[in-house]
Amino acid sequence: MKLLIAFSPLVVLILFQEHISCYYLTKYASSGYYQDADFVIGGLFSLRVTDGNTFISRSGIEDTSHIPEYVFADLIKHYQHILAMVFAIEKINKDPNILFNKSLGFFLFNVNFIEMKAVEGSMALLSGESPPIPNYSCRPEKTDKLVAVIGGISTSISIQISRVLSLYKVPQISYAPFDQILGTRVQLQSPYQFSMHTAALYQGIVQLMLYFTWIWVGLVVPDDMRGELYLRDITEEMISHGICVAFAEKVTEYSSKNTVNWKRFMERFTLTPVIITFGDTHSLLRIVYFVIFYNLLGNVWITTSDWYITTLPFEQNLIYTHFGGGLSFSFHMDEILGFKDFLRSVQPRKYPHDIFIRHVWSSLFGCPHYYQHRLWDLSQCEPNGSLSTRPLHAWDMNTSPMSYKVHAAVYAIAQALHEELSLRVEGDSFDKVILQAPHPWKLHPFLQKGQVGRSTNEEYSVNKEVSAIKLDIFNYQSLQSGTEAHVKVGEFVFESHSVQHLSLNDKIITWGEHHNQTPLSVCSQSCPLGFSKTAVEGKPFCCFDCVPCPDGEIANKTDMHQCIKCPEDQYPNKQRNQCLPKIMVFLAHEDPLGTVLVSLAISLSAFSAMILGLFICYRETPIVRANNRNLSYLLLISLKLCFFCSLIFIGQPRTVTCVLRQIIFGIVFSIVISAILAKTFIVVVAFKAIKPGSILKMGMVTRLSNAIVCCGSIIQVCICAVWLGTYPPFPDVDMQSEFGQVILWCNEGSTLAFYCVLGYLGFLASLSLLIAFLARRLPDSFNEAKTITFSMLGFCSVWISFIPTYLSSKGKTMVAVEILSILASSAGLLGCIFLPKCYVILLKSGGHSRKKFFK
Structure with a gap:
């Protein structure tokens, strides 16, 4: 009896260990943005770039909730990713035929660009609270409804999320730029991605270079494996088309140790008018700060939609001053019907439980916010404010490529749910009164048949019968109204390496504040008529000297590699750019x-x-x-x-x-x-x-x-x-x-x-x-x-x-x-x-x- 009395506290402690652990974990927890429904989709987004300082909690998990972090960049425009998910879910819930009158909810977290936060957020989705503890479900009403997760914004974040979710076979759809090596770096199960035809992108960039005769360009890529692949593939394409790489610089992420020799890079940068960048907004953030800090002007930037330059939070004209006139390639996307109207209707009072909108609204409208009665008070902000009134440097009403991916990912999950529920209806196991969420792993077969795919050793896309790939070309320019915008100036259609078409309206292209006409980007000035190119020892083939054609030969085109001999009955003129008929000479009676x-x-x-x-x-x-x-x-x-x-x-x-x-x-x-x-x-x-x-x-x-x-x-x-x-x-x-x-x-x-x-x-x-x-x-x-x-x-x-x-x-x-x-x-x-x-x-x-x- 004494032993029973002695061990009874221990038994109680063991029985309530899970609840006690959850109590301590939720004491300082950040609950995220949760909307309850029959099925819940998790979302892990990145709204800030911080230094990533962490604090070790009692559970042994790094906690970033209460130590003030230094914010390098507050990416207000990334809030559009969250709104794209909310809009898609609301639209799905309005259609009773998709989920058989069942609703779809969400559970959203901001993990910034910190890998540890990505792990923590993934575990929070599984346990129902943040910070979590592995294998504990503190909120079964949340975790049991989880069917899939959308995230993250970069390869590194996606990998950390996948390391956790793959253990429980929870489907993950990454909206990061496509990375074909992502599947080989995750041990268990790779996330789903939206495939990207890199060959079409490379060909489009090369054809654009040839269109403007830009044959001396610089390359800037992230310092990771994806950057290595970009560098290898695009360099091969450029060299095969007669374009030289002036320099290739690998840039580390902003929060990582800087390995770039900025002095050397600045020298190269100033001598190369056209710069091609591959990478996303976060991985190339360091280069943006460098360009602005050193006030490097006059370069034309060729980018992809992954590097959404207008996302960066700088003064109104600062980004345009340094990056205006740039050209951006984006895979063609149809307009999301109703999304702009939805953005116009977004207000804090419409979504009072949105923990992210308070900071967004305060930053966009320049007003303070207060926490009262478990709600954030934004009464001092403009009551009827609309996102459509904000300038481009603060907010973009156009759908960003990543928002488009998030919206498509929601519909891919909804489609998979629809097909899974349809099977249950056909099997007479459907109960309209009580319907539990399916196990997440049951959605894998349906997701694999959809528009997203898994990356293994090569690109995978279910829709392989697409005959042509279309890329839109945008120009970052200042409109007459004084605002900046991305204006579509052309498109590139790729069917094969032999069948492709570039259409460009160069009359509406502007080259920023520093060029009145199309800039030149060459290592050596073009050889005029009458001269041929000769290679310069120790330099790429785009660098050359111009030498006059020898006697009897001409160069009737610029930049000729070799002069051509005149026919025997003709001779070169003094300029050696044209063959003239020789005069017939004989001793005539008229002489x-x-x-x-x-x-x-x-x-x-x-x-x-x-x-x-x-x-x-x-x-x-x-x-x-x-x-x-x-x-x-x-x-x-x-x-x-x-x-x-x-x-x-x-x-x-x-x-x-x-x-x-x-x-x-x-x-x-x-x-x-x-x-x-x-x-x-x-x-x-x-x-x-x-x-x-x-x-x-x-x-x-x-x-x-x-x-x-x-x-x-x-x-x-x-x-x-x-x-x-x-x-x-x-x-x-x-x-x-x-x-x-x-x-x-x-x-x-x-x-x-x-x-x-x-x-x-x-x-x-x-x-x-x-x-x-x-x-x-x-x-x-x-x-x-x-x-x-x-x-x-x-x-x-x-x-x-x-x-x-x-x-x-x-x-x-x-x-x-x-x-x-x-x-x-x-x-x-x-x-x-x-x-x-x-x-x-x-x-x-x-x-x-x-x-x-x-x-």
Whole structure:
């Protein structure tokens, strides 16, 4: 009996341990925002960014309820997430067909961005009070109705919530940005997420960069695994499209230790006009404070809807000054019908038990609030105040992407409940009077079939048959009314990597306070026309130097990697940005040089004709009869043909003229030189023929001279015939010798044959020169050896000079050199051989002879 009395307090203590524990736990508890109903959805939201100071309670759980926390950022606009959940639940409760006339309630907590608070809030949902104790249910009327939980706002918060809820198989829908590694980091059961097609997002950003030719951009990501994946994937896409990453900075959360070298980051930041950010509002909060603190201006920010920049609580124009003009990608969302009207109707007196609205209202309307009679007194605030009257920097009436997710999550849970209840109705187990909430784990099969999915090693979405993904593009700009707003300026539709479409109304885009036009974002200035890019050692491919195009090449576009050669019939202009048609160049009759040469050839031909006429007129005179006058006639006629053959060299080269010019030149000149050789032979042989006892007769000498002319000419004809039969001359073009010119010329075909023709003429001329030189001292009044010697000296001098000059000249100059050589050598022969005889005939044969000639 004494033992019973002694142990009775211990038995009582054990029996009431749970109630005693709950008493101590609720003594300083924060009950959250609770609305009773048949089914309850838990909600864990984040309304502030604090330092996270904690206090160890008696239960061993860190308690953050009573130690004042330093608030880094009061995110008033996140209150819209709570209102989205309240609105969805009220709308569902108004439809009796969804939950079979049963109501849906909520149990909401603010966990800020503190992981320990997320754990505590999850346990509070399971125990019914806060702070809780594991495996105790202090409020069964609350905990037994819990069917699912919505939260948290970030990956880290979602993980901590899941660590608790997964133990009890309570469904959790995270409204954080999609994280494909979330499922691998939670040991038991991963939360449901709204899937996001990151490939579409990356392609949209890349196409936007290409649209504005922004090829030098910076990347800012959270310093976590999600940031690593963002960095890897977007960098690959950008590089494959010719976009360079100027820098990539990983930013830690605001409450974590700073690992960023801000000095280096500032240098990079100021040199990079366009910055792309991936991450949510909380993970990138540090970068926002940094930009504002150091007053960094003029950058264009490309963001996603996860980083809702207007959520941050700063002065009215402060955010716009630093982030105005930015562009944001958001997956297309249909407007939530009635949500804006609901926001306009929200007032503290409408929701007197809302423990969050007092602070929101006090902050938005600048009025104090007091706690009286277990209710918060906001009598000094505007009684009929409306959220729609608040400016954008304080409140946004547009549905944020996270509010949209919260609203969709409520409907996903309601749909799962509807399907679960439908099965019970079909199984005749439905009691309209008493209906307990289903076990939370029973909703998993229905949630997996809905619009939310679980992340494993790859993205999961039930709705895989969506043919196209649409992203809206918003521009953060200041309206004419003086307020700021996100204005839709375009959209990006993604079907596949090969089928995608970007439509952008860049006329309505504004670039903030620091740009009047679309800013440039390049590492190196664009290479102008006429220049090509060359890589700079040690720098990305977007950094380059511009070098002029080499000779013969152009760059007709900006930023060309390599200059292109002009076609052979074209040449680059001075700027080397355009190919111009080359000028056709040949020695034409209309050219001044061509006109002079034609005039000179005709004049010399006429002069030779006059000499021929003089010789015919005085054919019986001794000076004409000497040395075989027929040879003189032949020589004069050949010289006349030589002058005329030079005319064939003038004009546009054609097949006929190319063949005839060299052949006629070679044959006619061989006749001329052969005739001179015959004359020289006659001078030598004539003296031997008149000696006593000589067997040579003058008739034989004449026939022998004729044979010399025929043989000399026939050999040249044979050489020309072989030339024509093997590789004859042909018209050709030279596009390389002269800049900007296409030289039309006659290709000699066989160079060997051409020089054989010249060589044979040189042989005949040398032989004539040698014989004439030996016969120069023979006593004869009409000895032509001296004149022939001088003529051959001049002839050989001209053609010896011709060869190097001909080889070193191009185009019409080369033709002119050959024509001048023909005219000069022919004129030299005509002058040296026949002018002395004309002088004798006209001036020393008496007046009778002159009168006869001029008649």
